[in-house]
Amino acid sequence: MxxxxxxxxxxxxxxxxxxxxxxxxxxxxxxxxxxxxxxxxxxxxxxxxxxxxxxxxxxxxxxxxxxxxxxxxxxxxxxxxxxxxxxxxxxxxxxxxxxxxxxxxxxxxxxxxxxxxxxxxxxxxxxxxxxxxxxxxxxxxxxxxxxxxxxxxxxxxxxxxxxxxxxxxxDRERERGALLEERARIARELHDVVAHHMSVIAIQAEAIRVRDPAAAPPTLAGLDTIRDSAVTALGEMRRILGVLRSGETGLLPQPALTDIDALIDSVRAAGTPVDCAVTGDPAGLPPGLGLSAYRIVQEASSNALRHAPGAPLRIAIDIAPERIRIRIDNEIRRDAGTAPGTGQGLPGMRERVTLLGGTFHAGPDASGAFRVAVSLPIGEPKP
Structure with missing residues (x-):
């Protein structure tokens, strides 16, 4: 230099x-x-x-x-x-x-x-x-x-x-081009690896259903859930690969809080009892706020499935004129096995809530359940 x-x-x-x-x-x-x-x-x-x-x-x-x-x-x-x-x-x-x-x-x-x-x-x-x-x-x-x-x-x-x-x-444009090229290469490699394994999962789930058509209905329903989840994951991988290749976003519609019922159904299909109560009109929320609220419930539910599979999950969503409150309670079961996670679920939710000017709390409550409590302002966040 x-x-x-x-x-x-x-x-x-x-x-x-x-x-x-x-x-x-x-x-x-x-x-x-x-x-x-x-x-x-x-x-x-x-x-x-x-x-x-x-x-x-x-x-x-x-x-x-x-x-x-x-x-x-x-x-x-x-x-x-x-x-x-x-x-x-x-x-x-x-x-x-x-x-x-x-x-x-x-x-x-x-x-x-x-x-x-x-x-x-x-x-x-x-x-x-x-x-x-x-x-x-x-x-x-x-x-x-x-x-x-x-x-x-x-x-x-x-x-x-x-x-x-x-x-x-x-020089900056050259570095940016090299970065985009590297991202595209990583995306292709990631897609090839994950798509292979997800395809195997979907094929095996369908094969088990064909080999054992007399299986119990809950087992068949679980196999359907595994197959559908694998197919959905493959679609998401293709969408992400397209984003990394083109640098564009919005190839598919983003979910909103109005899609919470489909999310709850997928959690229930995984064997977790869910009690969900929504008060207020989620359709009137701003798109960004509705997406964030959906992602928070999705991440909290995924954490519950990983760390307390089968434990009852209670979700309460209260939509008021000025604020939306989300509370998710999951019973802590000592005898339940846990799946390893990335450790980024709670920090990711906290960062999302902070950017929106809301409040976030996560931890055990007095009854021994693990609670995630979120409060998000509707409108511009106050400093």
């Missing part, structure tokens, strides 16, 4: 370069004025300090920088009777113009070129030097070149920044 791409490094580098240029200009101007002109040390020091200060602030405060540099240059021409311009002051003024053009727009830089010509005309009228015409032409040409050089440097720097941003954007 290029360390100069860091904005902090670039800023400190620019400050260091400006400081070095300022010090060099001050030293050169001071030495030249002291050695080649009849100015006193105090006059030379003041003029050198003025040019150094103008260089230091040229990018940040261009108006003040031009005024200081131009004033010092004109004052030196008045003090030293050696033509229209005194070389060290004139050359440092050109450097100030270049830095001004580097920090300003081209039309503003053109304005500084014009006022610099006005300055030359004013000095010509005041001093009437012999080299007035040559000095004015020299200022027009060299000042124009300095301003063009500063503006070109600015354009080059902006172009490099634009190219860097575009390169970063291309």
């Amino acid at each position: 290029n360390r100069f791409a860091n904005p902090v490094v670039r800023q400190w580098g620019w400050l260091a370069a400006t400081a070095v240029l300022t010090i060099l200009t001050f030293a050169i101007v001071l030495h030249t004025l002291q050695s080649d002109t009849g100015l006193s040390n105090r006059q030379a020091l003041g003029l050198a300090l003025a040019q150094g200060l103008a260089l230091l602030i040229a990018v940040r405060v261009p108006h003040a920088a031009w005024a200081i540099s131009a004033g010092a240059t004109a004052l030196c021409s008045v003090w030293v009777d050696a033509g229209l311009w005194v070389d060290p002051m004139f050359n440092s003024h050109l450097a100030v113009l270049a830095l001004i053009a580097f920090g300003t727009a081209p039309r503003i830089a053109a304005g500084y070129w014009c006022v610099s010509l006005v300055l030359a005309v004013g000095l010509t009228v005041a001093l009437r030097p012999l080299d007035a015409v040559a000095g004015s032409i020299e200022l027009a040409v060299l000042a124009g070149l300095a301003l063009v050089a500063g503006g070109a440097s600015r354009a080059l720097l902006e172009t490099r920044r634009t190219l860097r941003r575009q390169r970063d954007a291309v």
